[in-house]
Amino acid sequence: MTAHGVDRPGTSLTDRFARTIAHLGPIPLAQYMAEANAHYYAHRDPLGVAGDFITAPEISQMFGEMLGGWLADIALRAGAANGCYVELGAGRGTLARDALRVMKGAGLTQPVHLVEGSPVLRKAQGELLAGYAPTFHDSVDSLPEDRPLLILANEFFDALPVRQLIRTSEGWREMVVGMAGGQFVPVPGDRPMDAAVPDARRDAPEHTIIEVCPAASAIMHELAGRIAKQGGAMLAVDYGHLQSFTGSSLQAVRAHRKTDPFTDPGEADLTAHVDFAALAQVAQMAGCRIDGMETQGEFLLALGIAHRAAALARANADAAKPVGEALDRLVSPQRMGALFKVLALAAHDWPQGAGFAPAVQ
Ligand code: SAH
Numbered sequence: 262m263t264a265h266g267v268d269r270p271g272t273s274l275t276d277r278f279a280r281t282i283a284h285l286g287p288i289p290l291a292q293y294m295a296e297a298n299a300h301y302y303a304h305r306d307p308l309g310v311a312g313d314f315i316t317a318p319e320i321s322q323m324f325g326e327m328l329g330g331w332l333a334d335i336a337l338r339a340g341a342a343n344g345c346y347v348e349l350g351a352g353r354g355t356l357a358r359d360a361l362r363v364m365k366g367a368g369l370t371q372p373v374h375l376v377e378g379s380p381v382l383r384k385a386q387g388e389l390l391a392g393y394a395p396t397f398h399d400s401v402d403s404l405p406e407d408r409p410l411l412i413l414a415n416e417f418f419d420a421l422p423v424r425q426l427i428r429t430s431e432g433w434r435e436m437v438v439g440m441a442g443g444q445f446v447p448v449p450g451d452r453p454m455d456a457a458v459p460d461a462r463r464d465a466p467e468h469t470i471i472e473v474c475p476a477a478s479a480i481m482h483e484l485a486g487r488i489a490k491q492g493g494a495m496l497a498v499d500y501g502h503l504q505s506f507t508g509s510s511l512q513a514v515r516a517h518r519k520t521d522p523f524t525d526p527g528e529a530d531l532t533a534h535v536d537f538a539a540l541a542q543v544a545q546m547a548g549c550r551i552d553g554m555e556t557q558g559e560f561l562l563a564l565g566i567a568h569r570a571a572a573l574a575r576a577n578a579d580a581a582k583p584v585g586e587a588l589d590r591l592v593s594p595q596r597m598g599a600l601f602k603v604l605a606l607a608a609h610d611w612p613q614g615a616g617f618a619p620a621v622q
Pocket of ligand 1 (some may be wrong): 298302308316317318319349350351352353356376377378379382399414415416417420421
């Protein structure tokens with residue numbers, strides 16, 4: 262066994278991909294990413310110093326407290342005490358624990374529904390949140406239909422598979438993964454894909470890459486449609502762009518370092534930047550109001566995270582230094598503060614969410 266709990270890292274998935282490519286030809290990049298990440302998350306808890314990466318809720322309780330406070334505030338002002346807490350990709354359950362503690366303090370106790378693909382992380386979530394008896398879901402489709410949804414997603418959308426279209430000298434093609442010299446390599450596929458490219462971008466220069474995430478759009482469409490109908494609100498936090506972009510943002514991280522996404526599939530976390538503009542457009546089309554798109558740093562500061570840090574430091578002198586360091590890590594533009602963005606949306610008949618300038622209709 263290795264530290265990651267699999268016998269020979271990558272062997273089975275590497276062999277499976279190699280066999281598929283040998284028999285059927287190159288596979289779409291989105292399929293490669295989907296299967297690699299399903300394997301990756303199914304076999305480990307990747308979070309923390311000993312794992313591959315650290316996320317905001319694992320840095321400090323303040324992150325979950327701010328997000329939980331945001332949900333409690335909007336739900337109470339909406340007069341909705343009958344909502345349920347929903348989290349997408351809940352990791353170790355830390356964000357839910359911190360958010361639910363604040364919501365409970367505000368008088369909101371509600372059923373907890375977690376959309377989680379990984380059996381290993383489901384177990385961790387079940388243990389940490391035992392007092393809430395969470396219900397697990399394979400997908401958003403089975404979430405309750407009879408009550409408002411109060412939804413959080415941190416570093417969930419970036420793990421969903423992206424599709425890439427590349428402009429070649431012969432027109433647009435989909436990026437596929439083939440093999441050369443025993444290595445996986447991304448290459449333009451054979452089939453013309455011009456019809457899949459929006460008119461405005463069709464004449465982009467050769468080598469331009471357009472990255473889209475159909476899975477993220479589909480999930481956002483379903484959730485925003487539910488919120489519009491059932492009531493509710495959602496915060497999605499991830500690293501990515503407020504405006505749509507061109508180029509590949511696919512990356513792999515293992516043991517806190519960037520590695521090649523095409524080496525050892527299933528043994529590193531594959532992510533791509535989230536296109537927040539595209540997600541916001543989908544949410545609006547599905548009937549929701551966008552309450553804001555902002556950097557994580559500005560959002561957390563607007564919600565008062567610096568005051569919370571000061572209170573924690575006052576309460577425990579030994580905590581002052583680590584709390585100050587965690588605050589800086591979460592909000593400083595040189596660290597997570599600017600790279601990570603927050604998208605907030607709500608039902609039209611719900612009040613405006615806190616922390617943003619007046620709503621974009
Ligand atoms: N939100 C947590 C964990 C982020 S890691 C935190 O901030 O610490 C990504 C999470 O999304 C993991 O829990 C992973 O198992 C889950 N995940 C990734 N792809 C998924 C998918 N397609 N369906 C359900 N869960 C998924």
